[in-house]
Amino acid sequence: MSSQPSQTALSFGDDESIPIDSVKDDRDRSSSGLLLRWSRLRKTVLVQKSYDSRISFGAPIIAPGAANGAQRGNTKKVILSDVSGFARPGEVFAMMGPSGSGKTSLLNCLSGRSPYESGVLSINGKPLDQQNMKRLMAKIAYVKQTDIFFEHLTVYDQLFYTASLRLPQTWSKEKKLAEVDRTIELLRLSKVADSEIRMLSGGEKKRVNIGTELLTDPEIVLLDEPTSGLDSTTSVELVKMLQQLAQKSQKTVIMSIHQPSSALFQSFDRVLYLAGGSAVYFGKPKDSLVYLKEHGMSCPDGYNAADHWMDLLDGLSSYTYARSTSMTTRQRLIRDWDNEVIAKELDTSVNEEGDKSTTSKNKEYSKYNTSWGFQYKILVNRSLKNSRSAIFTPINIIKSVLIGFVAGVLYFQMDYTESSIQDRASYFFFTMTYWVMDSMFQSFMTFPTERDVVLKERASGSYRLSAYFLAKTTSELPARVILPCVYMVISFWMASISNSFSIFFATVGITLLSVMTGEAIGLLVGSTVYDMEKGQTVLTVVALFLALLGGFFVQNVPSWLDWAQYLSPFAYAFFAILPIVFNEPIPCDGSDIIPQCGGSDTGSIAPEGVLEMLTVKNSVAFNAGMLFFFALFPRFIAYFALRAKKEGDR
Ligand SMILES: Nc1ncnc2c1ncn2[C@@H]1O[C@H](COP(=O)(O)OP(=O)(O)OP(=O)(O)O)[C@@H](O)[C@H]1O
Ligand SMILES: [Mg+2]
The missing domain is CATH 3.40.50.300 (P-loop containing nucleotide triphosphate hydrolases)
Known part of the structure; x- marks a missing residue:
């Protein structure tokens, strides 16, 4: 080994030992600092070898049993090879x-x-x-x-x-x-x-x-x-x-x-x-x-x-x-x-x-400088500022107003008779599909970008993930609620869906609940699929599949796919809303849409007949309950998926 003058000249000086416990939380500008040393640090990663290992990028590759470098499989790549040093x-x-x-x-x-x-x-x-x-x-x-x-x-x-x-x-x-x-x-x-x-x-x-x-x-x-x-x-x-x-x-x-x-x-x-x-x-x-x-x-x-x-x-x-x-x-x-x-x-x-x-005692130690409640409060505040500019933009408000008018004009002043059953049902199906998809993609889009900030901040011990998660949901709630409400206020009355305020509020309630399920599914995909493009593809396929199962487009779902309908929040939303809207006997008008009317323009049929025709399943309470479940459950999985992710991961 050749002589190394600079190596032998190394000295660590007369550093005083300061146990970690003595690092104060409060400022101590006279602190004599921390001497960081690392010796023989070694890090390897497993890489999937899909090409000849001779084309490695400089770092030595250890391929057990792969002497010719042409075999496929996992190899260990050394990215730090016993590195030592110190910083004072x-x-x-x-x-x-x-x-x-x-x-x-x-x-x-x-x-x-x-x-x-x-x-x-x-x-x-x-x-x-x-x-x-x-x-x-x-x-x-x-x-x-x-x-x-x-x-x-x-x-x-x-x-x-x-x-x-x-x-x-x-x-x-x-x-x-x-x-x-x-x-x-x-x-x-x-x-x-x-x-x-x-x-x-x-x-x-x-x-x-x-x-x-x-x-x-x-x-x-x-x-x-x-x-x-x-x-x-x-x-x-x-x-x-x-x-x-x-x-x-x-x-x-x-x-x-x-x-x-x-x-x-x-x-x-x-x-x-x-x-x-x-x-x-x-x-x-x-x-x-x-x-x-x-x-x-x-x-x-x-x-x-x-x-x-x-x-x-x-x-x-x-x-x-x-x-x-x-x-x-x-x-x-x-x-x-x-x-x-x-x-x-x-x-x-x-x-x-x-x-x-080693004699210094290990004190009980919390990584955080602030309490959960305090973190939640600050994060709600920050997120409100952030989401107000990201979701609550004038363009989004204008969008809601315009779509409300478009729906209102197209379904303008529907009669409550036999011939408008399909239109009335399709108004709700459009409403559900649009707002659920909108919240799905909005929450999916915001999450991958926030995730990096959150991982970074969490790595430095800024806050608990649960505080962030809850703060995020709370702070986005107003925007998620107000935009669909703007749409509903305009389109519901223009289309004359009903003259009853209680029906209006009930349908708005179900719409909002389904928006929450859309948000939850978006969060879930956003937190589990790291790649934005892949995530978008997954979400599009999932959303369209669930929408098709929603009971409006495909009414005779193949029997082997019956179970899948139970996964569709669109179906729950649709089936929860229709019994609320069709709550009174529907007058026949001679259009021969409902077989029971027999082409007559007198008499009426009970709402149950219409709901059966529209393949509505289960009670309003059950469907709403399922929506509630789908608004919560994916969030739990999203939370744990995020928890499992560490900042150092690539
Ligand atoms: N998780 C991983 N899986 C596979 N390879 C990895 C992983 N992490 C790091 N590497 C590889 O380890 C090597 C060192 O990467 P690193 O990012 O530390 O380099 P760097 O010196 O910071 O380069 P640059 O100057 O370009 O930023 C690279 O060849 C990189 O591809
Ligand atoms: Mg680098």
């Missing part, structure tokens, strides 16, 4: 490497959001077990590469809601607002504070993302490529801001970064280079150049050191060394880096400090 408070640690080298994967593991196969993660010398990791997640801010928000909220609202949910509930509103103001100032967001997030530029969105995470004054800040998509000046400013934050408040800042400028590269306190999941260098940036020089790969004068590293790791380097052997510079760098030196040094210090801190 007050310092900025940069992780670099080509695309696919494992930067995001390592950050996911360090943030506690993704499991790893083996290795030790420790904080201030205390190894982190699952329990400790859970507790720590709220202290670790993780700014992901993609900026996920509720885009209709303003910057100020975004920060205010985050402050409300994540800062201790005991804090006064003023104190929370002061933190919001401090963050806005820190990230220079005052000019856009009142703009909706969707209007912001990429750099501004990134700063809102960072601000959202910094609001809770985390001890460790992880950032996945915070400078991607930013121009070089903005990137430098951002990194400088993070450096100041680290130094002033003793934060531990860890970021992955692509191609920093020379000056930026030199300004990092420590860097870790990864290639194909393996570490190829860990230490001070300056020492990395010494290291390369000793290995005959020195950086040419005036050349950007970070670019030079990337050239070497991409295998694009024009080094004599690379040309004279069959090995690329990247392969050699992977081979030469001795991870064990660091790992052993880390092991010793972790064991020593771990021993010291």
Whole structure:
């Protein structure tokens, strides 16, 4: 093994051991920070091998029993190969490497959001077990590469809601607002504070993302490529801001970064280079150049050191060394880096400090800073703001009014006689189908987008899923109720469905209940099928199948499909409404629609005859009860499906 001056020069300094229990909930700006270490972190994933494994993207693939690489089946892909390192408070640690080298994967593991196969993660010398990791997640801010928000909220609202949910509930509103103001100032967001997030530029969105995470004054800040998509000046400013934050408040800042400028590269306190999941260098940036020089790969004068590293790791380097052997510079760098030196040094210090801190008692710990009720209140508030702009738009109100008029005109002033039975029934079937489908697709569409925000916020311990779920249902209720009501008020009376207010209210009630079932089915599909396109296909097929079974289109359902009718909320809605509407004897009018009238225009027939003709099954109460069940049951499954999903999953 070749000598590694920068590795042997490693030292952990005289860090004081701070047990995790001593990390306070309240602000303690004089805190001496958290030292994060990881040794021999290994992560593998199972990938389905559907092509020759020789076409792997750099990471070694272990295919048990598949020596020729041509067999199919699952293979284990190593995405982190025994990586070790540490990041100290007050310092900025940069992780670099080509695309696919494992930067995001390592950050996911360090943030506690993704499991790893083996290795030790420790904080201030205390190894982190699952329990400790859970507790720590709220202290670790993780700014992901993609900026996920509720885009209709303003910057100020975004920060205010985050402050409300994540800062201790005991804090006064003023104190929370002061933190919001401090963050806005820190990230220079005052000019856009009142703009909706969707209007912001990429750099501004990134700063809102960072601000959202910094609001809770985390001890460790992880950032996945915070400078991607930013121009070089903005990137430098951002990194400088993070450096100041680290130094002033003793934060531990860890970021992955692509191609920093020379000056930026030199300004990092420590860097870790990864290639194909393996570490190829860990230490001070300056020492990395010494290291390369000793290995005959020195950086040419005036050349950007970070670019030079990337050239070497991409295998694009024009080094004599690379040309004279069959090995690329990247392969050699992977081979030469001795991870064990660091790992052993880390092991010793972790064991020593771990021993010291094991005496500290584990307190009862809640991941959340706020109570369930408080979370619910804030989430209803936020969701109302969000759904008011997403569902309660003027265009949706106009749509409801217009469709109400269209239905009203087409079914205008129907008589209550034999000839209008089909029209009356079809009015309700259209009404049900339209509003149930509308709520199905609306709730399906909103959910996949919210799900990412929710998973992200939940990973940082912002609130309980049940609080979110209930808040979501509550806050969408007004919009879901008002829009169909607008339609009904217009069309019901224009079509002269009935002159009775009680019939009007009863039919509106059933319509709303069926809207809730549509919403529940949409939520269910949205939370279980991750892919939007697949979800839409599933939902369309399910919705049309259920609608066809609804009793209006197909009246003689094949007997082997009889059971399926019991799954159709459309059928329950239709069968619940018809007995309410046809509650009086229907006069014959000579149109010969009902056989019992026999073509006569005198006399009338009992409503039961009409309901039988329309294949209505079961009582109103039973059908309404089933609607109620379908409005609730899919929500439970959706809730548990969402619960099972973790943020680190891909
Ligand atoms: N769940 C997974 N299943 C299969 N492969 C995965 C999974 N997670 C990560 N990988 C693979 O692991 C490798 C490392 O991915 P990672 O996202 O960590 O790279 P990265 O260094 O962040 O790249 P980039 O710079 O492009 O963001 C990639 O080849 C990726 O395809
Ligand atoms: Mg990445």
